[in-house]
Amino acid sequence: MRSHVFDHGIEIDDSRIDASSETIREQLREYEDGARKTFALEIEYPEDFTGAVMRSIAAIPFGETRTYGDLATELETAPIAVGQACGRNPIPVVVPCHRVVGHDSPGGYGGGLELKRCLLEHEGIAVPEAKRR
């Protein structure tokens, strides 16, 4: 059951992480196993706006979800910009962009909504149903 890792098509840009691919893979494995709730990886956040969004997302605790609007309010920007930054997120899972959901929608996921659902369920988070659209 836990065998099917997120390797379903996820490609993490290890170039953005100051760690070996093996280390990253091991951390992911521990995270999937439920033993690791947070990643102890040195992530190189870009100085761009996207980097700020990624940082805010990474600041989300395990088992908690945040809405694009909240992040947008904290960053003083438009919620759509946050969503786009998540979609352009080069390193999923490591940066819990899947913990970011819409206000009344499951949101989306560049790697596949199915994966997002799996990750949220893995953290014991109830995925909101698409009431909109």
Place this chain on the structure above:
DNA sequence: GACGGCTCTACCT
């Protein structure tokens, strides 16, 4: 230079 995107809020019916 213009459009799309993992959205949100407000008004109208």
Place this chain on the structure above:
DNA sequence: AGGTAGAGCCGTC
């Protein structure tokens, strides 16, 4: 209460 329309920031083609 539900649906539709408009707004608005960032990145990429």
